[in-house]
Amino acid sequence: MRLFDLDYSKLRALxxxxxxxxxxxxxxxxxLRLNKATVTALTADLLRRNLIIEAAPQATGRGRPRARLSINPDAASAISIYPLAGERVSVDILNLQGERLFSRILAFSG
Known part of the structure; x- marks a missing residue:
């Protein structure tokens, strides 16, 4: 699954x-200033792709309880490589929520 396959509205929602x-x-x-039908369709696709998760609906007063949507932090990871002074690099792996899963400073000779 690639995040760059998503359209602009889905990326904004994420x-x-x-x-x-x-x-x-x-x-x-x-x-997002989108109509509810559009948001229902785009969140259905994001749920199908496992990029977001849906919590059980909780009553907040009158009417139908609203389900809370949130990022699935384990749906994807990103690698960050950042050059440091003295022939070193910082290597980090982050989940979709931006939380650091791994971090290491490595020396190299270029």
Whole structure:
């Protein structure tokens, strides 16, 4: 699965869910200024791809309980390699939430 296969609206939704820590579809639609049907369709695809997870709905008052959507941190990883002074590099592996899973400073001779 490649993140760059996603369209712009899905990437915006992922970014918003990551930054916010999670929200309902209604909140996501309001924040992204998209209609609810569009958000329902794009979140269905993100759920199918296992990029987001859905918590059990919780009642917040009147009406249908809203399910909270959030990033699935284990859905993907990224590698960061950053050059440091003195022929060293910092190598980090991050999950989709941006949490560091691995970090090491390595020396090399170039």
């Amino acid at each position: 970014k918003m869910l990551r930054r916010s820590g999670g929200m309902s579809r209604v909140e996501l639609a309001d924040t």
